[in-house]
Amino acid sequence: PPGLARQLADDLNPSQREAATAADGYNLILAGPGSGKTRVITYRVAWLIGRRVPSESILLATFTRRAAREMVGRLGGLVGNEAGRVWAGTFHHVGNRLLRRAARELGFQANFTILDGEDQTDLIRLAMDDGGLASKNKLAPKPSQVQHLISFAVNTRKTLEDVVAETAGDMIEWTDEIRRVADAYAARKLASNCMDYDDLLVLWLKLLDEHPARLAEQGKMFRHILVDEMQDTNALQIEVVEKIAAAGEGNLTAVGDDAQSIYRFRGADYDNILKFPERHAGSRIFRLDVNYRSTPQIVALTQASIARNQSGFPKELVSARPDGLKPVVVAVADVYEEAALVCQQILETRDRGIPLAEMAVLYRNHYDSVVLQGELLARNIPYNVRSGIRFFEQAHVKDVLAFLRVVLNPRDEASWRRLLLLLPGIGPAKAGAVYQRLAAGGDPFSAVAAAETMATVPPKSRGLFAAFVNDLNLIRATDPENRPAAAIQAVLAGGYPATVRQRYDKPDNRIKDVEQFAVLAAKYESLERLVADLMLAGDLYGVESSGGEEPQDLLVLSSVHQAKGLEWSHVFVIRLVDDGFPNRRAVDEPGGEEEERRIFYVAVSRAKNELMLSYPSTVSRGGYGPTTFSTPSRFITEVDPELYERAELEHEFDVLDVERELRKSLEGQADGKKAT
Ligand code: ATP
Ligand code: MG
Secondary structure (H helix, E strand, C coil): CHHHHHHHHHHCCHHHHHHHCCCCCEEEEECCCCCCHHHHHHHHHHHHHHCCCCHHHEEEECCCHHHHHHHHHHHHHHHHHHHHHCEEECHHHHHHHHHHHHHHHHCCCCCCEEECHHHHHHHHHHHHHHCCCCCCCCCCCCHHHHHHHHHHHHHHCCCHHHHHHHHCHHHHHHHHHHHHHHHHHHHHHHHCCEEEHHHHHHHHHHHHHHCHHHHHHHHHHCCEEEECCHHHCEHHHHHHHHHHHHHCCCCEEEEECHHHCCCHHHCECCHHHHCHHHHCCCCEEECCCEECCCCHHHHHHHHHHHCCCCCCCCCCCEECCCCCCCCEEEEECCHHHHHHHHHHHHHHHHHCCCCHHHEEEEECCHHHHHHHHHHHHHCCCCEEECCCCCHHHCHHHHHHHHHHHHHHCCCCHHHHHHHHHCCCCCCHHHHHHHHHHHHHCCCHHHHHCCHHHHHHCCHHHHHHHHHHHHHHHHHHCCCCCCCHHHHHHHHHHCCHHHHHHHHCCCHHHHHHHHHHHHHHHCCCCCHHHHHHHHHHHCCECCECCCCCCCCCCCEEEEECHHHCCCCEEEEEECCCECCCCCCHHHHCCCCHHHHHHHHHHHHHCCEEEEEEEEEECEEEHHHCCCEEECCECHHHHCCCHHHCEEECCCCCCCCCCHHHHHHHHHHHHHHHHHHC
16 A cells, blocks of 8 residues: 555654565564664564465464554554454463363363462462472472473473572472472363463464364465563463464564563573574564654663673664753662652653653562652552562452353352452362362252352351352343343352451542452453453553543552553653662572563663662662661663762652552552462
8 A cells, every 4th residue: 555655754764664575484583772773663564464465364463452553552543443353462362262272182171261360379289288288387498389380381481390499499498299289280270270470472382283284274265473581481371472473374473672681580582583583594683873852861771781791692783862951860778768859850740741641760679669759648649560469369359250260161260269269268178168069960060059168158157158159040031141230240249348348448549449349350252351351451442540530630659660661751760779779589590680681671661861870878678677878770870970960958858648649559559469
């Protein structure tokens, strides 16, 4: 189409255009932040569609669901409705969709449900009891540690035994038990027709390995595969896409920046991107060296910082933008003054006409934001925490999800347990016994109403149990599979609101949340889609946290990890002290300091126009505990001081009544955490 050709010419520079219109085959685009990598693959998809490649034969793998949505939105502007037919999403989303069609070949049912982190730990705890690794033994690894070991092994394609030996030396004596627990956990998932996040990839790969017809089918299905943020994919994800590409037409375009690889703890390895040319003889490499995002001053600082890393692939990066202000470095007395300073700067910037949504505060650890949140509340600055508790992780939302999940997959053990534990008088052991009864026959829903099941319920809980069974029947009578909103309404009409009032604080807010959940669910015509979206993205159409109508213009608070790929006009990076950023534990590990420096690099390269780096001279852990003197981050002191401006604080800052607000906000957060 002529319009598209014009846009390819107008919106891309020559090297971007060359990459976007590269010939079929294996292509790697390796370039620094802000150089247009994401723009280039979006345009490449448009270009492919313009060349009559059917949009449903294109797989576009992104790092988050939100990134996929944004790219599809841009794509819509270029190619119209065709954009919606592209397979765009995270590896987990795509895996989920593909596995639904093939679940039976793997011993699962198509209505399998997905386990979140908490469900996983619960099932691993049960598996530990089954597997003889008593969860009560104080010396034994904890369920969350076992979970991490299992997950790390599958994501790095190593054996569990090797991972235990490498990453957890002191647990080596537990190797056999950990193996038994892993097996028991896998059996439990199979029996309850549930998959955890890793299974969506592992089982996808298994399907490709063991069912040649499926491999051939997917090779045909995905004629072109494109991967954004390739540096943070792990061995498992790469194996999946490369296998499909090899089985099909061999068209794979990967985009990334090894210097922005920051997910080592999840098994990502930037070598995966650097070895791409080795793995694919004849592949083409494209480099982009113009940064369109940041001013020359910001680019100069980011480049000077990353140059301190020994490993990595050196890349040129020149700003295309006019001169701006140098980044500002400020020392403040303590975390309260830091919060006050950041708030004051934000308000001044807003007064100059910059919307709050164009500003972000970034930090290394989630708890670094707590004091700032207190100050923002005290000053009525609306904000959105991207790294906070996700909508579905709140206890009451998880409860409602558990109702929906058992309707969808009547064998879902984690959800049955959750629902049973809501009933007074039923503890973990009783819940286990009741679940055993439900699982024993073929149909948990007829079993749940049976007299023998009632007999396992403690007498004083029987009345409520009968009411619960009645609620379940009413929910199931609403045609929930096709009308998920009606099912949520039925939950609200039953005994659940009374449970909320008994068990949780702020019950009215929670019930309002559930009502809001029903409103959002009304956009879905399939319960399975609704539940999968929530479990995989943690949000529905961008709604992240509770609270009804949110004002539009929100400041963004985010961990650096959650900020990758994004950009804001004004960026504040806080808590740049040497024990926090870099993280103290990380720098003791081999390669740890370089990983931390890459995280810093990602943080500072998010800024378009202005960048402020701050560090408190005294810190107390998590905002409490003894106060200690801190040194500024090595990431500040190691770069040429010419590259930034040092700001002195001229006056004492008014710290508003943060103590009070902070306490309130902390209580709110602690509830959320405790209750989930
Ligand atoms: P990151 O490594 O942080 O993910 P990236 O390489 O993916 O960055 P993009 O996000 O694609 O970079 O682009 C950065 C910014 O520059 C975006 O705002 C994008 O719209 C803009 N941009 C990219 N290329 C051009 C261009 N040729 N002309 C004008 N603006 C551009
Ligand atoms: Mg990008």
